[in-house]
Amino acid sequence: MKIPHRLNLTEEQLPTQWYNLRADMKEQPDPMLNPVTFQPIRTEELYPIFCEELAAQETNCSTQWFDIPDEVMEIYKAYRPSPLNRAYDLERYLKTPAHIYFKFEGNNTSGSHKLNSAVAQAYYAKKQGLTSLTTETGAGQWGTALAEACAYFGMDLTVYMVKGSYEQKPYRREIIRTFGANVIPSPSNTTKVGQAILAANPDTSGSLGCAISEAIEKATSTQGCRYVLGSVLNQVVLHQSIIGLEAKRAMEMLGEYPDIVIGCAGGGSNLAGLIAPFMQDKLLGKKNPHFIAVEPASCPSLTRGRYAYDYCDTGKVTPLARMYTLGSGFIPSKNHAGGLRYHGMSPIISKLYHDGWLDEARAVEQTHVFDAAVTFAKVETILPAPESSHAIRVAIDEAIKCRETGEAKTILFGLTGTGYFDMAAYSAYNEGKMTDYIPTDEDLEPGFASLPKIPGIQE
Amino acid sequence: MKIPHRLNLTEEQLPTQWYNLRADMKEQPDPMLNPVTFQPIRTEELYPIFCEELAAQETNCSTQWFDIPDEVMEIYKAYRPSPLNRAYDLERYLKTPAHIYFKFEGNNTSGSHKLNSAVAQAYYAKKQGLTSLTTETGAGQWGTALAEACAYFGMDLTVYMVKGSYEQKPYRREIIRTFGANVIPSPSNTTKVGQAILAANPDTSGSLGCAISEAIEKATSTQGCRYVLGSVLNQVVLHQSIIGLEAKRAMEMLGEYPDIVIGCAGGGSNLAGLIAPFMQDKLLGKKNPHFIAVEPASCPSLTRGRYAYDYCDTGKVTPLARMYTLGSGFIPSKNHAGGLRYHGMSPIISKLYHDGWLDEARAVEQTHVFDAAVTFAKVETILPAPESSHAIRVAIDEAIKCRETGEAKTILFGLTGTGYFDMAAYSAYNEGKMTDYIPTDEDLEPGFASLPKIPGIQE
Numbered sequence: 001m002k003i004p005h006r007l008n009l010t011e012e013q014l015p016t017q018w019y020n021l022r023a024d025m026k027e028q029p030d031p032m033l034n035p036v037t038f039q040p041i042r043t044e045e046l047y048p049i050f051c052e053e054l055a056a057q058e059t060n061c062s063t064q065w066f067d068i069p070d071e072v073m074e075i076y077k078a079y080r081p082s083p084l085n086r087a088y089d090l091e092r093y094l095k096t097p098a099h100i101y102f103k104f105e106g107n108n109t110s111g112s113h114k115l116n117s118a119v120a121q122a123y124y125a126k127k128q129g130l131t132s133l134t135t136e137t138g139a140g141q142w143g144t145a146l147a148e149a150c151a152y153f154g155m156d157l158t159v160y161m162v163k164g165s166y167e168q169k170p171y172r173r174e175i176i177r178t179f180g181a182n183v184i185p186s187p188s189n190t191t192k193v194g195q196a197i198l199a200a201n202p203d204t205s206g207s208l209g210c211a212i213s214e215a216i217e218k219a220t221s222t223q224g225c226r227y228v229l230g231s232v233l234n235q236v237v238l239h240q241s242i243i244g245l246e247a248k249r250a251m252e253m254l255g256e257y258p259d260i261v262i263g264c265a266g267g268g269s270n271l272a273g274l275i276a277p278f279m280q281d282k283l284l285g286k287k288n289p290h291f292i293a294v295e296p297a298s299c300p301s302l303t304r305g306r307y308a309y310d311y312c313d314t315g316k317v318t319p320l321a322r323m324y325t326l327g328s329g330f331i332p333s334k335n336h337a338g339g340l341r342y343h344g345m346s347p348i349i350s351k352l353y354h355d356g357w358l359d360e361a362r363a364v365e366q367t368h369v370f371d372a373a374v375t376f377a378k379v380e381t382i383l384p385a386p387e388s389s390h391a392i393r394v395a396i397d398e399a400i401k402c403r404e405t406g407e408a409k410t411i412l413f414g415l416t417g418t419g420y421f422d423m424a425a426y427s428a429y430n431e432g433k434m435t436d437y438i439p440t441d442e443d444l445e446p447g448f449a450s451l452p453k454i455p456g457i458q459e
Numbered sequence: 460m461k462i463p464h465r466l467n468l469t470e471e472q473l474p475t476q477w478y479n480l481r482a483d484m485k486e487q488p489d490p491m492l493n494p495v496t497f498q499p500i501r502t503e504e505l506y507p508i509f510c511e512e513l514a515a516q517e518t519n520c521s522t523q524w525f526d527i528p529d530e531v532m533e534i535y536k537a538y539r540p541s542p543l544n545r546a547y548d549l550e551r552y553l554k555t556p557a558h559i560y561f562k563f564e565g566n567n568t569s570g571s572h573k574l575n576s577a578v579a580q581a582y583y584a585k586k587q588g589l590t591s592l593t594t595e596t597g598a599g600q601w602g603t604a605l606a607e608a609c610a611y612f613g614m615d616l617t618v619y620m621v622k623g624s625y626e627q628k629p630y631r632r633e634i635i636r637t638f639g640a641n642v643i644p645s646p647s648n649t650t651k652v653g654q655a656i657l658a659a660n661p662d663t664s665g666s667l668g669c670a671i672s673e674a675i676e677k678a679t680s681t682q683g684c685r686y687v688l689g690s691v692l693n694q695v696v697l698h699q700s701i702i703g704l705e706a707k708r709a710m711e712m713l714g715e716y717p718d719i720v721i722g723c724a725g726g727g728s729n730l731a732g733l734i735a736p737f738m739q740d741k742l743l744g745k746k747n748p749h750f751i752a753v754e755p756a757s758c759p760s761l762t763r764g765r766y767a768y769d770y771c772d773t774g775k776v777t778p779l780a781r782m783y784t785l786g787s788g789f790i791p792s793k794n795h796a797g798g799l800r801y802h803g804m805s806p807i808i809s810k811l812y813h814d815g816w817l818d819e820a821r822a823v824e825q826t827h828v829f830d831a832a833v834t835f836a837k838v839e840t841i842l843p844a845p846e847s848s849h850a851i852r853v854a855i856d857e858a859i860k861c862r863e864t865g866e867a868k869t870i871l872f873g874l875t876g877t878g879y880f881d882m883a884a885y886s887a888y889n890e891g892k893m894t895d896y897i898p899t900d901e902d903l904e905p906g907f908a909s910l911p912k913i914p915g916i917q918e
Contacts, residue, residue: 005537006536008469010463074547075840078464078544089533089611109836109840110840148840152548174882179837180837377607382567420634420877420879
């Protein structure tokens, strides 16, 4: 069969259910713990933070498939199915026998895959009769996506944007505002936790963990309001399974199956969504693809973090999750461009990695990432987001290996978004001003020191 | 038939030929004139400016279909066919019985339809053995598209960017640079014409006409170099016919035909490309769609310009084209945000409008345009470019008329690009700082005074 450059499934082929990876895992991720009692958290205990339907999805380890509500399908159809591209030009450029595919999630105004979960979360909140949401955003992709979703459903939204991004990315901030959301640089004086962080460190450029603390405080202290998060959580992983389900279906139509699946990993939602149905095949013993998670060398939660219970935020108000983490006190270097700067990793991804199902994690340095990004842009005419370019880097590396060994492997990677709002980072790269940063073990110590002690579980 | 939210043609359904509208026009546009002899220009006289194949396309009024070269098809397939969207959410929001469709050209990194002609022009230059190109860019969409195309084919590129845009849109400049092009703010000291303009008006923020003069001077004084233009020209209109051909084919598959076709018009390439096959139907007496060109009230070439021979540039070095024009000396107000700021209009569009085939031109004010843009963004989750939003404005107006009359008209408009790089303009709008500007007749006088006098033709 002649494989097209881009395969767009039809609207009828759009999946109508999300896949819950936990239902097929041999061992479950350890349960979230109540941060006060250290007991496994019950679904109802999450209601003050999440709307009920999302709380139920968060704790549901057994339901394999969740119907996607009609109202969510309605927005999905405006930008999905997303295309599966064959990178013919990149293959020629690399002179590789590998077949390189990428699932492109940048073709919507939010510019990334984040919209997939944003519309679901906004919908369930609306359905419950809530009137407003809060969230945090770092690089800005999630904030944009959620602002779009809230504009669509008529929900108010407050976004705590990591101060460093807020200042460096005025246009990202502006797009969120254009969709009607209120954007506040974090840490801020609008919350007690923000005030405390500012008192301790007035010059901080903020962190995701800190912005999460503020968003949760705001949500739990406001009538009709809940908090939503763009990655890490099980519910987000569930929604993002749409990426992998479409990719797998498209590859089946082409008579292809990936030998290697590569995704960038910050909180893990894109990676988990992309690999979900392929991981199911592996868990059920049907296939054995090789999974690679790619993270920044400057924020190496999988490759250098500890598999431990930790808070999801800096203010230590969230439930505790067992995950690979650098400690909630970790703040990435200012040198670090783009997203993928969260201290922890999705508990599902962490568990799969810990148990060996997710084969490999690689940390890459940002100048190498931008080398790959610019090559990809010139050859494939798509300017990728820095986050996505982590996956491109490793896809190129694997394709070069194939050139050397002569193996025609099938490589699939996730191209999560476009780099339109990252031109300051590209500018630094173009001018030779971008540098790498690999934290020393000493640099990582304060983060690890912030890990909680839990009697009988984690001393 | 159930009409999907987005119809993506398959790769096999991608048109393999461009359609030359001139072949079916009842009367041809007046010929370009040599700016020295005032005689109709011969194809060979264009060779110092354009590569031979493009010069031939420019002057060919009789060939109905041009095969798209395989090398161009190869890039088209990386981002085309572009989707045809049914704006169900906008229809519901407006409570209109109209069927609203839009052809979305923003799903590629250049962010607009400009890439369709950029890849063709870069390819033909490469094929002729040329090594470099020059061009101008205003809002930046064309510069980005051409930089991508040149990166792909390995051509050097110098972009003269209108100084106002260069300064206000650093990220647009940076994306062009990321694709390897040299970006120079215009007017500049790198050309004689730029030096002369700067001497006369040191504080000018530049204009497209001025940047064109510089790009042409650079091209004609450099070995192995030619000039390329992103709109206005017949060759560009030819390449952009791919938009309309895809749109028509997709609508046929849905059993639809537009009653109204709406496009924004700056130089006219998008409008001409979108309407091309529908205009053919009208010219051949098969159908009678109503065509509307939408332009900014601040740069009203169709609605308030003169149908006259004029230079395509400020420096008066180009051939003369007969078109609707405000005069090559016209410089749009600084108040004007976004593109659509060229003093003239495609000779093909001008002729069709003059002869009544293009039914209507409307000038709209920019605050009204941004009202429509933000509504559209919130309802359809796509943040449109300011240029494209001119078409959205009129599509909404027409749909509201349908609500009032109860007519279920089928409306098709061109959504030419995304607004990612226009957040400064959105910011001004969001903060209530955007104003309108309608030039008085007196304001337009200096432009008209710059129109050339041609003995026996235009006194």
